[in-house]
Amino acid sequence: MDALILQTLNGLDKGSAYALIALGLTLIFGTLGVVNFAHGALFMIGAFCAVTLQRILSASYVTIDDSRTDFLGNPMEVETPYVHAWFGESVGAGIIEWSVPLAILFSIPVMLLIGFVMERGLIKHFYKRPHADQILVTFGLAIVLQEIVKYFYGANPIPTPAPDALTGSFDFGVLLGFDPNVIIYPYWRLVYFAFAALVIGAVFSFLQFTTFGMVVRAGMADRETVGLLGINIDKRFTIMFGIAAAVAGLAGVMYAPINSPNYHMGMDFLVLSFVVVVVGGMGSLPGAVLAGFLLGILESFASMTQVINLIPGINQIIIYVVAIVVLLVRPRGLMGRKGVMEE
Amino acid sequence: MTKRHVTRRGVLRTSALAGAGLALPTYLRAQESGFTNAPTGDTVTLGFNVPQTGPYADEGADELRAFELAVEHLNGGGDGGMMQTFSEQNLDGSGILGKKVEYVTGDTQTKSDAARASARSMIEKDGAVMISGGSSSGVAIAVQGLCQEAGVIFMSGLTHSNDTTGKDKKANGFRHFFNAYMSAAALGPVLEGLYGTDRKAYHLTADYTWGWSQQESIQSATEALGWETVENVLTPLAQTDFSSYIAPVLQSGADVLVLNHYGGNMVNSLTNAVQFGLREAQANGKDFQIVVPLYSELMARGAGENIAGIPGSQNWDWKIENQLGERYKGTNAFVQSFGKKYGFPPSQAAHTCYAQTLLYADAVTRAGSFNPCAIAEALEDFEFDGLGNGPTLYRAADHQCFKDVVVVRGKENPEDEFDLVEIVEATPVEQVTYEPDHPMFSGGSLGSCNAGA
Numbered sequence: 001m002d003a004l005i006l007q008t009l010n011g012l013d014k015g016s017a018y019a020l021i022a023l024g025l026t027l028i029f030g031t032l033g034v035v036n037f038a039h040g041a042l043f044m045i046g047a048f049c050a051v052t053l054q055r056i057l058s059a060s061y062v063t064i065d066d067s068r069t070d071f072l073g074n075p076m077e078v079e080t081p082y083v084h085a086w087f088g089e090s091v092g093a094g095i096i097e098w099s100v101p102l103a104i105l106f107s108i109p110v111m112l113l114i115g116f117v118m119e120r121g122l123i124k125h126f127y128k129r130p131h132a133d134q135i136l137v138t139f140g141l142a143i144v145l146q147e148i149v150k151y152f153y154g155a156n157p158i159p160t161p162a163p164d165a166l167t168g169s170f171d172f173g174v175l176l177g178f179d180p181n182v183i184i185y186p187y188w189r190l191v192y193f194a195f196a197a198l199v200i201g202a203v204f205s206f207l208q209f210t211t212f213g214m215v216v217r218a219g220m221a222d223r224e225t226v227g228l229l230g231i232n233i234d235k236r237f238t239i240m241f242g243i244a245a246a247v248a249g250l251a252g253v254m255y256a257p258i259n260s261p262n263y264h265m266g267m268d269f270l271v272l273s274f275v276v277v278v279v280g281g282m283g284s285l286p287g288a289v290l291a292g293f294l295l296g297i298l299e300s301f302a303s304m305t306q307v308i309n310l311i312p313g314i315n316q317i318i319i320y321v322v323a324i325v326v327l328l329v330r331p332r333g334l335m336g337r338k339g340v341m342e343e
Numbered sequence: 344m345t346k347r348h349v350t351r352r353g354v355l356r357t358s359a360l361a362g363a364g365l366a367l368p369t370y371l372r373a374q375e376s377g378f379t380n381a382p383t384g385d386t387v388t389l390g391f392n393v394p395q396t397g398p399y400a401d402e403g404a405d406e407l408r409a410f411e412l413a414v415e416h417l418n419g420g421g422d423g424g425m426m427q428t429f430s431e432q433n434l435d436g437s438g439i440l441g442k443k444v445e446y447v448t449g450d451t452q453t454k455s456d457a458a459r460a461s462a463r464s465m466i467e468k469d470g471a472v473m474i475s476g477g478s479s480s481g482v483a484i485a486v487q488g489l490c491q492e493a494g495v496i497f498m499s500g501l502t503h504s505n506d507t508t509g510k511d512k513k514a515n516g517f518r519h520f521f522n523a524y525m526s527a528a529a530l531g532p533v534l535e536g537l538y539g540t541d542r543k544a545y546h547l548t549a550d551y552t553w554g555w556s557q558q559e560s561i562q563s564a565t566e567a568l569g570w571e572t573v574e575n576v577l578t579p580l581a582q583t584d585f586s587s588y589i590a591p592v593l594q595s596g597a598d599v600l601v602l603n604h605y606g607g608n609m610v611n612s613l614t615n616a617v618q619f620g621l622r623e624a625q626a627n628g629k630d631f632q633i634v635v636p637l638y639s640e641l642m643a644r645g646a647g648e649n650i651a652g653i654p655g656s657q658n659w660d661w662k663i664e665n666q667l668g669e670r671y672k673g674t675n676a677f678v679q680s681f682g683k684k685y686g687f688p689p690s691q692a693a694h695t696c697y698a699q700t701l702l703y704a705d706a707v708t709r710a711g712s713f714n715p716c717a718i719a720e721a722l723e724d725f726e727f728d729g730l731g732n733g734p735t736l737y738r739a740a741d742h743q744c745f746k747d748v749v750v751v752r753g754k755e756n757p758e759d760e761f762d763l764v765e766i767v768e769a770t771p772v773e774q775v776t777y778e779p780d781h782p783m784f785s786g787g788s789l790g791s792c793n794a795g796a
Contacts, residue, residue, distance in 0.1 A: 006590045014584060071661065071761055072682045155400035157610045159647030169620035181593065181625070186618040189586070258618070259583055259611045260645050264398060268583045303587030305576055305595075315587075316579045 002173060002182045007300040009172070013189045015296025016196035020251035021269055022276040022288035023200060024244035030220045030283040031237040034123055035131050037138040040270030041145040042245045045114060046252025047261035048149055049107035051158050054099040057083055098163045100257055107249045115245025119238050142266065150263040157260035162188040192254050199250055200289055216240055275323045281336020291334060295319050378714045379494035379795030380470045387442040387713065389414070389700070390471030392462050392486060393500065395450040398607050399478040402641055402692050406476055406500050407448060408685055409693035413700035417444045424680035428673040428729035429701060433708040440707060447471060453478065455485035462486045466493050472713050473498060475699050478692060480504030480553040487516040494795015496715045498699035501692040503637055504553040505560065508743035509784035514792040515715055517722055517742045519702065520695045523557040524783055526636045526656040527564035529748035529770035533654060538599065538632050540569035545597035547588055547612055549604050550577040557603040559783060561636050573597040585612040589619050598626035601634045609635060610645035617649040638751055640690045643763040650753030654767065657749040658695055659731055661688040666766050673731040688761050698730045716792040740779035742789065748775050
């Protein structure tokens with residue numbers, strides 16, 4: 001029982017990342033009709049926003065310490081972050097330590113801007129082209145973006161830790177009446193789950209309860225009619241592209257302490273996220289979120305030793321098996337509308 | 344006088360044979376001097392096949408820096424590096440056998456097919472007479488096989504699987520780097536000293552040749568100490584989040600987690616294990632421990648403070664001569680040379696690539712020929728010193744180097760960004776030596792040297 005609870009928590013955590021990326025993918029597909037294979041790269045750029053802010057906050061000046069030597073035997077160059085000099089050592093260290101949460105604020109304008117530039121500069125030229133063209137151009141863009149990141153940051157993962165106050169683990173088992181240390185779960189992963197729920201809630205509220213959201217939803221349902229009413233739906237869809245990029249970026253920022261960011265982390269998530277979108281139903285926002293969490297949980301259960309011993313290799317194929325079954329039984333996906341991507 | 348009739352069928356047959364002959368790869372055509380890519384001018388070309396893209400690109404870049412440095416030294420540039428400390432003083436900066444050394448590079452992408460394609464291109468198009476490099480055992484084994492077929496020498500870079508000089512060994516292939524068995528043999532006594540003999544180990548293992556080899560080796564070594572193996576879970580190579588695999592560890596009854604992972608896998612699995620509180624946990628009345636059998640500086644950098652205190656093994660460390668003395672001479676010469684050129688200390692991947700290039704050049708010089716079979720003969724049972732690892736033997740039976748192994752652990756309070764690991768001990772070569780027919784290395788044979796002609 002304790003193992004099942006633990007893997008459910010794991011699944012919700014994995015599902016949070018899948019759901020956030022799939023939500024952005026679906027927003028773009030639902031509004032602009034574009035299959036965006038560069039969405040994983042946006043997630044990766046979000047994580048590198050955290051790395052970048054950490055580096056900005058850690059920017060240092062160099063002094064020479066004659067009492068120590070470096071590896072070549074020369075006097076040691078000691079780097080002191082400017083924030084230490086400006087705010088004192090403890091406050092300065094605290095600012096650097098909180099660079100990941102601070103990167104949320106940093107990443108939103110950056111990701112919105114990247115989203116706008118991507119949409120206006122490249123993707124809008126492919127609206128009327130076949131989906132295959134859109135996939136090729138966005139996949140190419142993803143490779144370009146990751147190579148740019150690799151050029152500046154290298155191929156090695158870059159540690160980007162969470163603040164000390166949010167590291168460590170929470171003993172869930174004690175809450176549920178189990179022995180201590182039976183069900184422990186890292187604080188930051190719980191923060192990630194809560195954050196994902198918050199972002200998903202905010203996106204749905206934005207679409208549901210604002211005039212802007214109402215127009216966007218109307219445009220998703222019938223773009224032509226909304227246009228005939230004199231509403232500039234293209235401009236709103238561009239903004240939605242920016243919002244989708246920001247959602248992917250936020251997912252990446254908060255993921256940075258979970259696994260050290262590297263330039264190909266977007267590709268690792270991209271394929272899984274597309275499976276999530278297809279299982280949830282192309283164009284269905286609730287479907288993307290539901291399928292994200294569902295597949296995250298299934299993947300976690302499939303990684304349990306008992307399950308692997310029973311069906312060797314199931315951990316590597318479970319998501320694709322589910323996708324095949326769903327597509328066979330219900331081709332439009334769990335919550336997809338009939339007719340979407342079926343022409 | 345005999346009149347010869349030219350028939351249509353005859354012309355076609357002759358054309359087909361001539362075409363097939365021309366279409367043969369260069370290396371399959373007999374050379375005048377009887378071996379593949381025999382250098383004819385005043386230069387000789389070496390091929391350096393490293394990951395320039397993909398997840399090991401940083402390690403590949405460091406290997407490439409070392410190769411460039413070695414070529415510079417062989418051609419008489421720079422300060423000569425380890426050529427000054429090498430026990431064989433045959434290399435004088437005039438190239439190899441008086442021929443200036445040139446090199447070409449290939450990108451393995453850490454994919455066997457891409458690595459074979461780039462090695463093939465360097466051999467066929469660029470005329471490379473030797474191939475070196477690599478940061479993955481799967482790739483090294485694939486390229487070693489190609490070099491055997493092509494008739495060139497393969498001086499492998501970073502490859503740690505037992506299979507490279509075990510069941511997949513080849514007569515044209517030579518490995519300076521240590522292997523999984525040696526890691527385990529060196530780590531065993533250290534683990535006993537640190538954690539005792541009553542331990543229960545849980546293994547997470549990368550699901551490919553190196554992971555299996557590493558797991559088998561360390562399980563065997565720890566069980567010989569009296570440790571019990573609770574579970575071995577194979578994890579997909581493409582896995583990024585290991586939380587599902589880490590979460591059950593504490594409930595399994597284990598009190599040690601062995602991470603048979605390398606590169607990004609290791610950085611992520613270790614980070615996840617620390618997040619799940621394993622380093623602070625108690626199990627079976629003992630402090631829970633994590634072991635990473637194969638270390639690298641780049642991995643330590645990626646894992647950050649999570650690596651602190653965790654034991655593992657290395658082929659070499661840039662601090663070893665300063666800390667353990669003259670036995671490891673050559674280290675400081677190499678570190679000075681590399682550090683002055685590039686601004687940071689070399690990794691163990693860089694060291695093994697530099698050493699392999701010098702060893703090849705020296706073997707050619709002693710053999711007096713670029714013929715791969717003559718070079719192989721010169722390398723077999725060759726004993727040398729002064730390349731940073733202490734006295735070393737290139738064993739003829741399997742083309743594996745035998746030397747001391749460095750046991751390390753992550754440093755608790757690093758003084759700078761390069762000071763990531765501390766040396767626990769250098770395990771003497773006698774302790775890590777095994778018989779050529781050891782069960783973990785059985786199943787293959789070197790075969791005979793192929794000169795390619």
